[in-house]
Amino acid sequence: MKKVTSILLCGLLLLLSASQTMASGLSAETFLGNLAQTKKTERVVSGITTTALGIGTGILVSSLASDEELAENEAKAIKTVGYFGAGLLVGAGIITLAIPSEAETHYRDVQAIEDPAAREKAAYSSLVYCAEKAKRERLINGALSAAGALYFLFAEPVTYYDTNYNTYNGLILAASAGASFLIKSVEEKMLEQYHHARDFGAEVERNRSNLRLGWLPDGRIAAVYSYQF
Numbered sequence: 196m197k198k199v200t201s202i203l204l205c206g207l208l209l210l211l212s213a214s215q216t217m218a219s220g221l222s223a224e225t226f227l228g229n230l231a232q233t234k235k236t237e238r239v240v241s242g243i244t245t246t247a248l249g250i251g252t253g254i255l256v257s258s259l260a261s262d263e264e265l266a267e268n269e270a271k272a273i274k275t276v277g278y279f280g281a282g283l284l285v286g287a288g289i290i291t292l293a294i295p296s297e298a299e300t301h302y303r304d305v306q307a308i309e310d311p312a313a314r315e316k317a318a319y320s321s322l323v324y325c326a327e328k329a330k331r332e333r334l335i336n337g338a339l340s341a342a343g344a345l346y347f348l349f350a351e352p353v354t355y356y357d358t359n360y361n362t363y364n365g366l367i368l369a370a371s372a373g374a375s376f377l378i379k380s381v382e383e384k385m386l387e388q389y390h391h392a393r394d395f396g397a398e399v400e401r402n403r404s405n406l407r408l409g410w411l412p413d414g415r416i417a418a419v420y421s422y423q424f
Contacts, residue, residue, distance in 0.1 A: 221389075221392045221393055222315055222318070223315055223318035223319035223321075223322055223389055224305060224314060224315055224318040226318075226322060226385050226386075226388065226389040226392075227298070227301065227302050227305060227318045227321055227322055227385075228302055229385065230298045230302075230322070230325065230381065230382060230385045231296070231298045231299045231301070231302035231303075233298075233381055233385075234296040234297075234298040234299060234381070235295070235296065235299055237296075237381075238291055238292070238295070238296050238299075239292065241288075241291055242288045242289070242290075242291035242292035243288065243292070244288070245284055245285075245287050245288035245291060246284070246285055246288030246289060246292070247288075248284050248288075249280075249281045249282070249283070249284025249285035249286075249287075249288060250281070250285060252277060252280060252281040252284060253277070253278060253281035253282075253285075255277070256273070256274050256277030256278055256281060257274070259273055259274055259277075297325060297328075298321075298325050298382070301321035301324070301325065302318075302321070304317070304321075305317045305318045305321060319389075322382075322385065322386050322389060323386065325382040325386075326380070326382040326383045326385070326386040328382070329380035329381070329382035329383055330379075330380065330382075330383055332380075333375050333376075333379070333380055333383075334375070334376070336371075336375045337371075337372045337373075337374075337375030337376040338372075340368045340369070340371040340372035340375060341368070341369070341372035343364075343365075343368040344365045344366070344368035344369035344371075344372055345365075346365075347361040347362070347364040347365035347368065348361065348362065348365035348366075348369075
């Protein structure tokens with residue numbers, strides 16, 4: 196009888212451990228890590244692209260030479276501006292590659308916390324902070340784009356242009372404003388995914404596990420834990 200009881204207790208502990216393991220996969224720390232990795236990938240791609248664009252601009256500008264259509268002074272002026280722009284692009288790319296994103300910094304700070312409960316709480320706070328900040332910036336950008344669109348759409352066209360570019364500029368800014376208002380940021384989507392995953396996981400656990408308590412004829416308490424695979 197003792198062997199059977201021990202086996203049942205071991206099985207119960209294994210089931211509880213499995214349940215906790217599945218729940219840990221839905222932790223805020225995991226989602227914050229995914230967000231940090233996503234932002235790091237975006238940062239690296241953006242930094243490499245900007246740096247390569249700056250180098251390409253410098254190479255292109257260096258190939259300019261004066262000819263019949265381009266005077267020597269004009270060529271020097273274009274080269275000066277081109278080299279300056281190329282330097283700015285290369286510098287911006289290097290800075291982007293060197294400085295980690297806010298999500299990466301938050302995740303690094305969370306990883307330094309030893310207490311699991313405190314680490315999970317800090318991870319959730321970081322998720323909420325990043326999502327709220329990204330939403331605020333998204334709405335501000337949308338408002339600025341909408342204001343610019345209204346300005347160009349209702350402004351007087353420039354008389355010395357054959358084509359009214361104000362309309363094109365207004366439509367482009369209007370599309371940008373619509374995208375800013377309607378498309379949520381990665382941070383917001385990650386926080387929503389965390390909430391959905393936690394709600395779904397809690398619902399599954401409620402349906403799959405069941406703990407029943409009762410009295411035995413000899414007065415002892417019996418506990419029966421069932422888990423549906």
